[in-house]
Structures are given as C-alpha cells and as structure tokens.
Amino acid sequence: xxxxxxxxxxxxxxxxxxxxxxxxxxxxxxxxxxxxxxxxxxxxxxxxxxxxxxxxxxxxxxxxxxxxxxxxxxxxxxxxxxxxxxxxxxxxxxxxxxxxxxxxxxxxxxxxxxxxxxxxxxxxxxxxxxxxxxxxxxxxxxxxxxxxxxxxxxxxxxxxxxxxxxxxxxxxxxxxxxxxxxxxxxxxxxxxxxxxxxxxxxxxxxxxxxxxxxxxxxxxxxxxxxxxxxxxxxxxxxxxxxxxxxxxxxxxxxxxxxxxxxxxxxxxxxxxxxxxxxxxxxxxxxxxxxxxxxxxxxxxxxxxxxxxxxxxxxxxxxxxxxxxxxxxxxxxxxxxxxxxxxxxxxxxxxxxxxxxxxxxx
Amino acid sequence: xxxxxxxxxxxxxxxxxxxxxxxxxxxxxxxxxxxxxxxxxxxxxxxxxxxxxxxxxxxxxxxxxxxxxxxxxxxxxxxxxxxxxxxxxxxxxxxxxxxxxxxxxxxxxxxxxxxxxxxxxxxxxxxxxxxxxxxxxxxxxxxxxxxxxxxxxxxxxxxxxxxxxxxxxxxxxxxxxxxxxxxxxxxxxxxxxxxxxxxx
Numbered sequence: 001x002x003x004x005x006x007x008x009x010x011x012x013x014x015x016x017x018x019x020x021x022x023x024x025x026x027x028x029x030x031x032x033x034x035x036x037x038x039x040x041x042x043x044x045x046x047x048x049x050x051x052x053x054x055x056x057x058x059x060x061x062x063x064x065x066x067x068x069x070x071x072x073x074x075x076x077x078x079x080x081x082x083x084x085x086x087x088x089x090x091x092x093x094x095x096x097x098x099x100x101x102x103x104x105x106x107x108x109x110x111x112x113x114x115x116x117x118x119x120x121x122x123x124x125x126x127x128x129x130x131x132x133x134x135x136x137x138x139x140x141x142x143x144x145x146x147x148x149x150x151x152x153x154x155x156x157x158x159x160x161x162x163x164x165x166x167x168x169x170x171x172x173x174x175x176x177x178x179x180x181x182x183x184x185x186x187x188x189x190x191x192x193x194x195x196x197x198x199x200x201x202x203x204x205x206x207x208x209x210x211x212x213x214x215x216x217x218x219x220x221x222x223x224x225x226x227x228x229x230x231x232x233x234x235x236x237x238x239x240x241x242x243x244x245x246x247x248x249x250x251x252x253x254x255x256x257x258x259x260x261x262x263x264x265x266x267x268x269x270x271x272x273x274x275x276x277x278x279x280x281x282x283x284x285x286x287x288x289x290x291x292x293x294x295x296x297x298x299x300x301x302x303x304x305x306x307x308x309x310x311x312x313x314x315x316x317x318x319x320x321x322x323x324x325x326x327x328x329x330x331x332x333x334x335x336x337x338x339x340x341x342x343x344x345x346x347x348x349x350x351x352x353x354x355x356x357x358x359x360x361x
Numbered sequence: 362x363x364x365x366x367x368x369x370x371x372x373x374x375x376x377x378x379x380x381x382x383x384x385x386x387x388x389x390x391x392x393x394x395x396x397x398x399x400x401x402x403x404x405x406x407x408x409x410x411x412x413x414x415x416x417x418x419x420x421x422x423x424x425x426x427x428x429x430x431x432x433x434x435x436x437x438x439x440x441x442x443x444x445x446x447x448x449x450x451x452x453x454x455x456x457x458x459x460x461x462x463x464x465x466x467x468x469x470x471x472x473x474x475x476x477x478x479x480x481x482x483x484x485x486x487x488x489x490x491x492x493x494x495x496x497x498x499x500x501x502x503x504x505x506x507x508x509x510x511x512x513x514x515x516x517x518x519x520x521x522x523x524x525x526x527x528x529x530x531x532x533x534x535x536x537x538x539x540x541x542x543x544x545x546x547x548x549x550x551x552x553x554x555x556x557x558x559x560x561x
Contacts, residue, residue: 032425034446035424035425035428035429035432035445035446036421036422036424036425036428037424038424038428038446038447038448039446039447039448040445040446040448040450043450321418321421321422321425322414322418324421325417325418325420325421326414326417
C-alpha cells in the first residue's frame with residue numbers, strides 16, 4: 001500500500017512538473033526570442049495591475065483557447081479527428097514515466113526509492129516506442145481533416161518522423177553499447193564513473209560526442225520545431241493542424257513543447273549523466289585533487305534532482321536558441337540530411353564503437 | 362587627343378570593373394561579378410553546415426546574454442540608463458520624436474489669445490487634400506482685416522504634407538504638437554474645429 005502511494009506521488013509529481021515545464025515553455029519561448037532579438041516580449045497581461053513579467057500570458061492563452069469554438073469540418077472523420085490531439089499529447093507525456101529525475105532516496109535500510117515513475121529495465125525502448133507512437137497523432141490529424149494542406153502536412157510528418165526516428169535509434173546505440181544497459185537509472189549510475197585520471201566524468205557526451213551530435217539533430221527534427229518544421233510549414237501549408245481550433249489546436253501546440261521537454265530530458269539522461277553532479281558520490285563529494293566533503297543521502301538526492309533540472313533547462317535553452325536562430329530546411333535538404341548524412345554517420349558510429357569496445361576488451 | 366580618350370577610357374574602366382572599388386555601385390554588375398569571380402565550391406567543413414550554425418548561435422546568444430545581463434541588473438535597480446532592448450514601451454514611454462517631425466496641427470495665438478490667422482485662405486488653397494475649410498469674418502480691429510470665424514481641419518483627409526505650414530504668411534498654423542495618437546471612433550470626430558486646434 002505504501003509502495004503504491006509512493007509510486008502515485010512520484011508519477012503525479014513527474015507528470016505535473018513536466019507538464020508545467022511545458023506550459024512555462026510558451027512563456028520562455030516568447031521571452032527568450034524577445035531577448036535574443038533585443039525586444040521586451042509579451043508583458044501586457046496583468047491581474048490587478050500585477051504583471052509578473054508576462055507570466056499571465058500563459059493563463060490568458062489557455063483561457064482564450066478554451067473559449068474558442070471547436071470547429072469540426074464537414075467531411076472529416078469525426079472520431080479520428082477528435083482522437084488525434086489526444087494521441088499526440090498522451091504519448092508525449094507517457095514517455096516521462098521512464099525518465100529518472102533523481103538518484104536513489106534511502107528511507108530506511110530495506111526501503112530504497114528510485115526517483116523514476118516507472119522503474120523499467122527497458123526504459124529506453126519504452127520511450128522510443130512512445131515517441132514513435134506520437135507520430136500517429138500527426139498522421140491521423142492530417143488524414144482525418146479532409147483538407148489537402150493538412151494531408152500534405154501529415155504526409156510530411158510521417159516521412160520526416162520515419163527518416164529521423166531511425167537516425168535517433170541508431171545514434172543512441174553507441175551509448176547503449178558503451179554502458180551496456182537499457183535501464184536509464186542504471187545508465188545514469190554508470191555515468192558516475194570517471195576517466196582520464198578522475199578529472200572527466202564518464203558522461204555520454206564525452207564518450208560518444210558524435211552520437212550526441214546526431215541525437216541532438218534527430219531529436220530536434222522529432223520535436224517538429226523550426227529548423228525541421230516541415231509538417232507545420234506555417235508559410236506554405238499551415239500544417240497537419242490546419243483544421244483544428246480551440247484547445248485541440250492548443251493540445252498539438254502543447255504536444256510540441258512537451259516533446260521538446262522530453263527530448264531535452266532524454267539528452268540530459270543519455271549524454272549529460274542525468275542527475276549526476278560532477279564528483280558527487282553517494283556519500284559526498286570526492287574531488288580529483290583529493291578533497292572530500294561528506295554529505296548524507298538527502299542532500300545528495302536533492303543536489304541530483306537540482307542538477308537534472310539545471311541540465312534540462314540548459315538543453316531547453318539550447319533547443320530554443322536554435323529554433324530562433326536557424327531558418328527552415330528545404331524538404332529535399334531535410335531528406336538528404338536525414339537519409340544520406342545522419343543515418344550513415346550513425347551506422348559508422350556504431351561500427352567504430354563496436355570495434356573500440358572489442359579492442360578494449 | 363587620342364591619348365586623352367584612352368586615358369579617359371581607362372579612367373572609366375574602374376567604374377565597370379567587377380572586381381574594382383566601384384562594383385558595389387551597380388547591383389546588376391555586382392551580381393554578375395559575384396557569379397563570375399566569387400562563386401566557389403564550399404569546402405567540406407562549410408558543407409557540414411556546422412560553422413554557420415555555430416556563428417548564428419554565437420550571434421543570437423551574444424545578444425541574449427548581453428540583454429539578459431542588463432534585464433537582471435535592472436531588477437536590482439542597477440544600470441537603468443543602459444537599456445536591455447531597443448524597443449520603446451509605447452503608451453507608457455513614447456518614442457523620442459525629431460523636433461521637425463510633422464505631427465498634428467495647431468493654430469498659434471496672439472498675446473490676447475485670439476488666433477493669429479488672418480483668414481487669407483492660402484492654406485486652404487494650397488492644401489492638396491482639401492482638408493482645410495476657413496470661414497472668414499471681418500475683424501473689429503481695423504489693423505487686422507479678417508479673422509477666421511471658423512477653421513475646420515479634417516484630419517481624416519489630411520496627408521501631413523506640411524504645405525499649409527510653409528505657405529502661411531502669419532505663422533498661424535504649425536505642426537509641432539508631437540501628437541501622433543489621433544484615433545477616433547467616428548469620422549465626424551476626426552474633424553477638428555478652431556477651438557480644438559487652438560487648445561494646445
């Protein structure tokens with residue numbers, strides 16, 4: 001009973017944290033783009049003259065979306081049309097279940113909680129399955145809308161997702177081979193090792209830099225945001241959600257942002273050691289120059305959670321910076337990049353990693 | 362003679378030289394020059410797209426970190442004079458206007474508060490939009506021949522050319538109120554009469 005309660009609190013906490021992170025991203029996106037472009041950004045929404053740096057725009061947007069008319073086109077398949085946004089957002093959210101947000105919290109000797117909503121030993125495969133399922137939202141939205149532009153958007157989405165999903169899967173093979181596990185909690189723990197005389201932590205980004213680059217690119221394509229926003233293509237086709245209005249459109253919008261957070265969390269977990277703080281072990285800091293600071297379990301876990309969210313925020317910042325810097329790819333460039341450059345490179349990466357691992361024994 | 366023509370030709374040559382210092386004067390020639398001499402194959406590093414990606418990220422990040430530093434300092438009340446953005450928060454803080462900018466009209470006054478205008482009809486005549494309508498009346502003072510009984514200016518028609526100001530012999534109409542926010546709910550209220558024009 002206690003275990004179920006703990007699991008419930010953990011999963012609710014993860015879901016709420018990640019969902020509010022995604023909701024906050026609408027504000028972050030506006031403000032970050034504004035600051036990058038020497039502007040101030042949205043700051044007009046106020047409650048009793050209190051502006052909170054434009055944070056109320058998030059609430060204002062949601063209220064606006066909820067108040068709008070839910071329009072369903074005449075020839076649309078009503079069931080699939082209504083199903084698509086839910087698929088999109090649910091599969092994006094379910095992925096968070098397998099992301100470890102912290103280390104092991106020791107309550108008593110025989111009661112250790114892994115700070116991960118679902119402690120799966122196939123966590124990575126689970127997340128990839130869920131991310132792939134998310135494409136169904138895009139495809140169904142495009143195909144059920146009875147609109148040529150939406151149809152085009154759906155097709156583009158399907159083609160793009162297939163192209164980049166493969167690269168993504170192939171890119172993380174290197175990390176899986178190095179750490180020899182699919183369990184993300186185990187993988188994070190394995191990244192707590194050190195190399196080069198104990199100075200550099202054995203994080204994914206240091207052992208598999210090419211894999212990181214490939215994964216970063218493919219993951220950006222997976223979020224369907226600007227350098228890769230072909231399924232949306234605001235300027236020529238409005239995208240797979242052209243017929244959606246109100247909160248259903250809002251759900252697609254949120255699904256993109258939730259996916260951004262998911263991808264950032266995944267990159268944190270795979271390549272930046274997740275909740276690992278450099279030189280922090282289970283019983284305190286062990287610095288490579290010999291210093292030692294002893295810490296009990298609770299501060300270590302809290303530091304770990306903090307580290308996870310700092311790394312997550314950094315990746316979200318990076319994704320946003322790229323989204324507001326780069327122009328969109330042309331469709332043939334996108335396919336060239338996916339199939340002719342990223343996929344061969346990820347296969348070469350697997351081969352090299354395999355050879356090196358075999359040689360090192 | 363022939364020698365001077367040749368010299369002149371050589372002198373002119375540099376203006377048409379696609380690699381010369383004046384190439385930028387001619388857009389079409391510049392494009393041709395670009396195609397002929399400056400097009401080159403990208404090397405493999407440039408083909409990876411990464412250098413341009415990083416230079417782009419560097420540029421936007423530079424702006425981001427510069428601005429965010431000042432935004433954070435402003436929160437603590439420091440360096441308020443250095444702005445973190447180039448925009449103006451318009452209704453609260455209007456943009457500085459050039460002193461010669463043509464804005465809403467006003468009628469200047471004499472010392473006794475009556476309009477300077479002598480109803481000479483110059484502005485009404487010169488106005489290309491025909492937005493001024495003056496009703497003249499005889500002034501009680503014999504030194505002043507006429508005065509405007511009514512001076513109607515339709516801002517809905519006005520094109521802000523400033524001819525009325527230039528043509529006025531009495532400096533009676535000016536466009537220096539620096540009022541730009543002229544918005545009304547009806548066309549009728551866009552029509553300004555003598556009183557409204559003299560109020561400020």
